[in-house]
Amino acid sequence: MNRARMLLVAVLVFVTMLGAAYIIWRGSGASVDDVPITAPPVDMAMQGVELTRSAGDGSLWTLKAESADYEKQDGRITVEAPVIDWTKDGREPVHIVAPKGRVDQATGSAELWPEVVVTSGDTTVYSKRLDYDGEARIITVREDVRIVREGMTLRAPEVVYDLSTNVITATGGVESVMDGMAAPGREK
Incomplete structure (x- = not known):
């Protein structure tokens, strides 16, 4: 396989994994608003x-x-x-x-x-x-x-x-x- 095809396959695998992670996260019912944000002490x-x-x-x-x-x-x-x-x-x-x-x-x-x-x-x-x-x-x-x-x-x-x-x-x-x-x- 030449370099261009290997790079294309790697990008497609990465995008697929990223998409799957997003679908799983959205399916869990969590939203950005549900994530508590705690600020560390400001020194x-x-x-x-x-x-x-x-x-x-x-x-x-x-x-x-x-x-x-x-x-x-x-x-x-x-x-x-x-x-x-x-x-x-x-x-x-x-x-x-x-x-x-x-x-x-x-x-x-x-x-x-x-x-x-x-x-x-x-x-x-x-x-x-x-x-x-x-x-x-x-x-x-x-x-x-x-x-x-x-x-x-x-x-x-x-x-x-x-x-x-x-x-x-x-x-x-x-x-x-x-x-x-x-x-x-x-x-x-």
């Missing part, structure tokens, strides 16, 4: 992410990340290499970078880790962890916190920055070093 992974959130006070948060995974079960977004910028008229912008983070859009909260760097004006804050409470508008940095500003370095286990009042509070064994001073001071 997503994204590359090159940018989220923006504005508040009624005129402030604006922008989150950019290399990638993000949406966890449907808890409604959170885990991000890789996040960069967060906060702006508000009349205030110094706040720029935050970290290797990893998690954002809860429902509450407007975020957590970043492990090597967090926060910059605002001439002040830079270094820490292992940052938590942002969106409802209270408070940034808390924890673990090996170091605040560097021209002429001063401050170290503390925890520092709280209230964005509403622009007040920074350091607690838990604060150590500060002023350039040109003989010895650092220590608060207990």
Whole structure:
């Protein structure tokens, strides 16, 4: 048999089998509407992410990340290499970078880790962890916190920055070093 005839026979056998399967399926009484469709939980992974959130006070948060995974079960977004910028008229912008983070859009909260760097004006804050409470508008940095500003370095286990009042509070064994001073001071 030549190739053309073999191909024709193969196509006819395939069409016949397909037709027989259709007849059997239709004869069973099943319809497309009878087949239940169940959607799997929608977890997503994204590359090159940018989220923006504005508040009624005129402030604006922008989150950019290399990638993000949406966890449907808890409604959170885990991000890789996040960069967060906060702006508000009349205030110094706040720029935050970290290797990893998690954002809860429902509450407007975020957590970043492990090597967090926060910059605002001439002040830079270094820490292992940052938590942002969106409802209270408070940034808390924890673990090996170091605040560097021209002429001063401050170290503390925890520092709280209230964005509403622009007040920074350091607690838990604060150590500060002023350039040109003989010895650092220590608060207990």
